[in-house]
Amino acid sequence: MAIAPNGIKEIRDRIQPLDLRAMEEAQARLDSLTKPPGSLGKLEAVARQAAGITGEPLPDLSRxxxxxxxxxxxxxxxxxxxxxxxxxxxxxxxxxxxxxxxxxxxxxxxxxxxxxxxxxxxxxxxxxxxxxxxxxxxxxxxxxxxxxxxxxxxxxxxxxxxxxxxxxxxxxxxxxxxxxxxxxxxxxxxxxxxxxxxxxxxxxxxxxxxxxxxxxxxxxxxxxxxxxxxxxxxxxxxxxxxxxxxxxxxxxxxxxxxxxxxxxxxxxxxxxxxxxxxxxxxxxxxxxxxxxxxxxxxxxxxxxxxxxxxxxxxxxxxxxxxxxxxxxxxxLDAAGRIMREMATFESAGVSQA
Structure with missing residues (x-):
């Protein structure tokens, strides 16, 4: 089935900006984990991006x-x-x-x-x-x-x-x-x-x-x-x-x-x-x-x-x-596991810098 004459525009209209609130919540979670800030590099970046894309701080990416x-x-x-x-x-x-x-x-x-x-x-x-x-x-x-x-x-x-x-x-x-x-x-x-x-x-x-x-x-x-x-x-x-x-x-x-x-x-x-x-x-x-x-x-x-x-x-x-x-x-699986399974400074009783 071909796209209608305005099909590309209609698709563009359905694409929403990333959810900044979800990204902020994901970042807060990352910053609370027992590691120096940003030390997991691209794993942290993809975790933030996944949150913004899905609108969920901890999205289920198993499928x-x-x-x-x-x-x-x-x-x-x-x-x-x-x-x-x-x-x-x-x-x-x-x-x-x-x-x-x-x-x-x-x-x-x-x-x-x-x-x-x-x-x-x-x-x-x-x-x-x-x-x-x-x-x-x-x-x-x-x-x-x-x-x-x-x-x-x-x-x-x-x-x-x-x-x-x-x-x-x-x-x-x-x-x-x-x-x-x-x-x-x-x-x-x-x-x-x-x-x-x-x-x-x-x-x-x-x-x-x-x-x-x-x-x-x-x-x-x-x-x-x-x-x-x-x-x-x-x-x-x-x-x-x-x-x-x-x-x-x-x-x-x-x-x-x-x-x-x-x-x-x-x-x-x-x-x-x-x-x-x-x-x-x-x-x-x-x-x-x-x-x-x-x-x-x-x-x-x-x-x-x-x-x-x-x-x-x-x-x-x-x-x-x-x-x-x-x-x-x-x-992606690794980033999700980090977000869900890694201990926070509070839960592990570890002092923050």
Whole structure:
């Protein structure tokens, strides 16, 4: 179902500022614990942020989900990936059968994996698949637009609706995951178009391409920018012309999480491209984002800086799927346990400075 003409505005109107009262109460709790003020660093920061997002000083973040959006890319015709496009549907089935890295890490974190076919260029059938196909892959961005503006809106709507359904069931934490062979190329194009980085700064090795193919990939991104001439002041135009269906779906996930007062943990380069677009469409969603890690992908550091996010960890990861974001679920759990289980100076009989 496509978003109505005023859909983005209506979503923006549902995104409320963080609850300052809840954040103040969370800070007071942190300051009462048996430790020097601020000594737990990012664990304290995320505890305050979670309170502001949910409006609860001690929120229950036990229900967590990683939403893996899957879609194919016409730009694979240009030979920009070390893997063939056929890997996308094969990996979707791997997710659904529980065999991918994100499945392993999600099981360890007690999180649900929700796999969405939003644009895979294959007919997929599985009882666990959320089938929301907009079209069978995008157009080749080196020659024309990835999709129409209406298709981009429809893909955003899919992400929003998936979050809305899960939030209605009590999920409070969402991670952005993706699968789509070739998707570092549109992500790099989005970064150049919206972030102003140079092509050589934004384009990386993706699945592990060699030097010759890296130079070719950069030229493909430059051709895509020239062929589409997207308006940098219109993020939806940039997304439609240069993005991917799974990226657009993740834009909807991020906006949906913010509209439902839920945390959204951003994974790597492709997920951050979605976060960049979401932040331009609705700046109100930015405080609801948590950057999980800094990927080894070439442009990810610049992408995070452009958005204004600081990653929690740097683990030399570059897999995608939502793996880095799910790994950071453990830090959210740790922050919650600190808030609930750590003794206060008063209860422990410890003198304060």
């Amino acid at each position: 967590k989900a990683v939403i893996v959006m899957a879609g194919d890319h016409g730009v694979c015709e240009e030979g920009i990936s070390a893997f063939p496009a056929e890997v996308t549907p094969q990996m979707v089935l791997n997710f659904l059968n529980g065999g991918a890295a994100v499945n392993v890490l999600a099981r360890h974190a007690g999180a649900e994996v929700v796999c969405v076919d939003i644009g895979v260029n294959a007919d997929l059938s599985h009882p666990g698949l959320v089938s929301k196909k907009i079209r069978r892959g995008t157009g080749n961005i080196a020659r024309g637009p990835a999709m129409s503006r209406e298709e981009a809106e429809a893909a955003i709507a899919v992400g929003y609706e998936v979050v809305a359904e899960l939030a209605a069931g009590g999920t409070r934490v969402f991670a952005t995951g993706e699968m789509g062979i070739g998707n570092t190329t549109p992500s790099a194009a989005l970064l150049v178009a919206l972030g102003g980085l140079k092509t050589e700064e934004a384009v990386g090795r993706g699945t592990g391409i060699d030097d010759a193919r890296l130079l070719h990939k950069r030229s493909v991104v430059e051709r895509a920018l020239e062929a589409n001439r997207a308006d940098p002041n219109d993020a939806l135009d940039v997304l439609a012309k240069l993005g991917g269906l799974e990226i657009a779906g993740l834009v909807g996930v991020i906006l949906g999480a913010a509209a439902h007062r839920s945390l959204v943990v951003i994974d790597g380069f492709i997920s951050s491209a979605a976060a960049l677009v979401a932040g331009r469409l609705a700046p109100e969603c930015l405080p609801y984002m948590i950057a999980s890690h800094r990927s080894l992908e070439q442009g990810h550091g610049g992408m995070l800086e452009t958005i204004g996010l600081a990653p929690m960890i740097h683990m030399d990861m570059r897999l995608g799927e939502g793996t880095g974001a799910v790994l950071c679920f453990h830090f």
